[in-house]
Amino acid sequence: MQLTSIGRALTACAVAMCCALMPFAASAQNMLPPQQAAALRMSAIGAKKRAADKPFAFRGIPLGITLDEFRAVSRVRATPLGSVPVCETDNVAGSLGMRLKTSQSLTIACQWAHRVADGWEVSRAVVDGAPADEHVLRFVRVDGQSGFRLYEISFVIDEITADDLRDAFEDRYGAPRTATQVSSPTAGQLPVYIWENDVSSITLCLLPATHNATLIYLLKDPDAYMKSVVRQWQASSPDAG
Structure with missing residues (x-):
């Protein structure tokens, strides 16, 4: 169970890091030309849909x-x-x-x-x-x-x-x-x-x-x-x- 606790702590650290980096990612996307920003958004939507369509x-x-x-x-x-x-x-x-x-x-x-x-x-x-x-x-x-x-x-x-x-x-x-x-x-x-x-x-x-x-x-x-x-x-x- 100690290993599980360590795993949870590492996950929490990873989530915290992602949350900290999200504003920078959003800012970087806003700096892109409109067409590139739209392409990135469509790519993300497509990746999410493919994951939903894929069996466990x-x-x-x-x-x-x-x-x-x-x-x-x-x-x-x-x-x-x-x-x-x-x-x-x-x-x-x-x-x-x-x-x-x-x-x-x-x-x-x-x-x-x-x-x-x-x-x-x-x-x-x-x-x-x-x-x-x-x-x-x-x-x-x-x-x-x-x-x-x-x-x-x-x-x-x-x-x-x-x-x-x-x-x-x-x-x-x-x-x-x-x-x-x-x-x-x-x-x-x-x-x-x-x-x-x-x-x-x-x-x-x-x-x-x-x-x-x-x-x-x-x-x-x-x-x-x-x-x-x-x-x-x-x-x-x-x-x-």
Whole structure:
């Protein structure tokens, strides 16, 4: 927790420095010719819109990527070393307690796993530097496409990691939308924090009774998002127009 306090102090210093420099930046922009100043403003607006249109990512794994991209070794975010993605379409999925599905299924789930002496074992995803209790990545076949696309990443994490993530997300994405969810009379109300952009969301749900939390990255409308990606690709193609 001391490191977290140091991180917050550094963030506060960085914000203070930015605030101190803002008047100088505004003054410099006012000194520019009107056309250049307008171009700078439009560029800033465009950058903000692109960020809003871009799906959230977990440690460099963005929602919306293909299953083939996810299977790349460089995208493994789990321990121990040597972990690999195992999906419900793989023969070894059954040994991990996963359902077996065909490549023609509408949705499939994947986990990171590693070999052990007597077969395979589920690995532990690393979230904010700490091993998660559980994890799953879900892919969906988008209408009109043959491949699968990542639409959900879910974790069960400990409450300390959840607290750190809540602060980190607030620093990165701003104040969350908060809500309470009643799971049962015994569990009571569960605090829920939601960060959203135009195409995706991050939901952090605290579970006080078990001292852990769920963390979910979700693509809001996989079909609509993928179609927009295809349209952008077609528009940028040399043969377009």
